[in-house]
Amino acid sequence: xxxxxxxxxxxxxxxxxxxxxxxxxxxxxxxxxxxxxxxxxxxxxxxxxxxxxxxxxxxxxxxxxxxxxxxxxxxxxxxxxxxxxxxxxxxxxxxxxxxxxxxxxxxxxxxxxxxxxxxxxxxxxxxxxxxxxxxxxxxxxxxxxxxxxxxxxxxxxxxxxxxxxxxxxxxxxxxxxxxxxxxxxxxxxxxxxxxxxxxxxxxxxxxxxxxxxxxxxxxxxxxxxxxxxxxxxxxxxxxxxxxxxxxxxxxxxxxxxxxxxxxxxxxxxxxxx
Amino acid sequence: xxxxxxxxxxxxxxxxxxxxxxxxxxxxxxxxxxxxxxxxxxxxxxxxxxxxxxxxxxxxxxxxxxxxxxxxxxxxxxxxxxxxxxxxxxxxxxxxxxxxxxxxxxxxxxxxxxxxxxxxxxxxxxxxxxxxxxxxxxxxxxxxxxxxxxxxxxxx
Numbered sequence: 001x002x003x004x005x006x007x008x009x010x011x012x013x014x015x016x017x018x019x020x021x022x023x024x025x026x027x028x029x030x031x032x033x034x035x036x037x038x039x040x041x042x043x044x045x046x047x048x049x050x051x052x053x054x055x056x057x058x059x060x061x062x063x064x065x066x067x068x069x070x071x072x073x074x075x076x077x078x079x080x081x082x083x084x085x086x087x088x089x090x091x092x093x094x095x096x097x098x099x100x101x102x103x104x105x106x107x108x109x110x111x112x113x114x115x116x117x118x119x120x121x122x123x124x125x126x127x128x129x130x131x132x133x134x135x136x137x138x139x140x141x142x143x144x145x146x147x148x149x150x151x152x153x154x155x156x157x158x159x160x161x162x163x164x165x166x167x168x169x170x171x172x173x174x175x176x177x178x179x180x181x182x183x184x185x186x187x188x189x190x191x192x193x194x195x196x197x198x199x200x201x202x203x204x205x206x207x208x209x210x211x212x213x214x215x216x217x218x219x220x221x222x223x224x225x226x227x228x229x230x231x232x233x234x235x236x237x238x239x240x241x242x243x244x245x246x247x248x249x250x251x252x253x254x255x256x257x258x259x260x261x262x263x264x265x266x267x268x269x270x271x272x273x
Numbered sequence: 274x275x276x277x278x279x280x281x282x283x284x285x286x287x288x289x290x291x292x293x294x295x296x297x298x299x300x301x302x303x304x305x306x307x308x309x310x311x312x313x314x315x316x317x318x319x320x321x322x323x324x325x326x327x328x329x330x331x332x333x334x335x336x337x338x339x340x341x342x343x344x345x346x347x348x349x350x351x352x353x354x355x356x357x358x359x360x361x362x363x364x365x366x367x368x369x370x371x372x373x374x375x376x377x378x379x380x381x382x383x384x385x386x387x388x389x390x391x392x393x394x395x396x397x398x399x400x401x402x403x404x405x406x407x408x409x410x411x412x413x414x415x416x417x418x419x420x421x422x423x424x425x426x427x428x429x
Contacts, residue, residue, distance in 0.1 A: 021384030111406070112324030113380040121382055129386040136382060150383075151352055155388055156410025157381055185290045188352075208386075218378045248325065 005099060048079045086208030088179035090234025092122045094126035094226060096137055096167040102219035104141035110162055115140035116217035120225060124177055124206035130155045133177050133200065135190045137166040149190040160198045178233060205235060221270035230263040283375035305368055312398040313372035320404045321394060323372045329376035337371050337421035339364025342397060345421040370398040371421045378409045395420060
């Protein structure tokens with residue numbers, strides 16, 4: 001299958017991004033204005049806009065087969081001014097809301113393209129963009145849900161484990177990745193409500209945390225997802241810090257995301273947020 | 274004389290034993306490779322094509338085993354998931370088909386900043402026939418020569 005991953009990062013500030021509207025970047029109801037910059041778009045689909053660090057970039061990720069790839073995530077860089085990597089944890093409190101996925105096939109095949117997966121995820125990124133740890137929940141067609149945790153190294157994604165059936169319901173749950181150093185080991189614990197789901201020994205420090213909604217299903221409807229009490233752990237003083245209001249990515253014509261006050265990110269697809 | 278005959282018999286016995294072992298090893302290697310190939314072209318290919326589309330192609334097959342997967346999981350420089358290591362250790366010398374498929378696997382998750390150039394999927398298919406996702410990524414990062422090694426003496 002031919003693939004076409006296209007990337008564009010226009011240099012001048014203000015180009016290549018969807019303008020922010022009153023509802024935050026990319027929210028329905030906002031005026032649809034795009035400056036494509038140097039983005040190549042063979043399919044005629046709208047570019048994906050990204051706002052980061054107070055300047056606008058444009059990032060285009062397109063698969064000719066999958067269609068528009070969409071995310072709505074908020075992030076926080078946890079390095080200090082000297083850019084020393086300090087992050088050894090990320091915590092998010094949220095309701096595991098149901099997503100209405102498009103009809104598909106192979107709905108119980110985890111992560112399958114044909115199952116139209118939508119993810120609520122959080123990451124700690126290490127330095128560049130090729131290494132990370134991750135925990136999240138997935139909604140696929142026919143109401144098949146599962147939880148997953150894993151890591152990325154050199155751009156390759158490694159699955160550590162999954163658990164069928166996610167917390168669901170209307171109660172909030174705490175999703176956390178936290179590094180615990182014991183002797184020479186550096187154990188990254190992947191937790192749900194304090195229960196360790198997986199452990200990874202990796203001597204590495206993070207520089208950035210991120211959380212949000214990620215969708216490969218253009219027709220999915222995900223009502224407002226609130227990512228609250230966002231926190232990152234700083235290794236140097238062994239404390240959790242709240243984060244919010246810094247970096248945000250609002251994308252595509254069907255997704256939205258915005259900061260809601262303090263340490264809270266709202267995201268949705270096919271609905272307001 | 275009798276001592277020399279005894280030595281000859283011992284040498285002959287050792288030679289025969291070596292030949293038998295070599296034949297078994299050669300035969301088993303062929304059988305293991307064939308079983309792995311069958312799993313990758315059968316169960317594995319059905320799994321990936323139903324999930325990711327009919328364009329997915331089998332790129333490589335490796336006949337490994339549980340210990341081989343552990344070797345891969347604990348490769349120096351690689352983060353280690355002890356639970357996974359324990360699970361694969363329990364499979365020991367049981368045959369594991371390692372199947373590499375090329376296609377569009379961009380439906381796997383990843384952070385916004387990552388390239389997510391997911392064009393190769395590595396599946397592990399143990400004796401029970403249930404495919405397990407090993408890793409997904411760019412072709413130059415998900416390579417047979419860096420995955421679970423070939424085990425040449427696998428039983429069929």
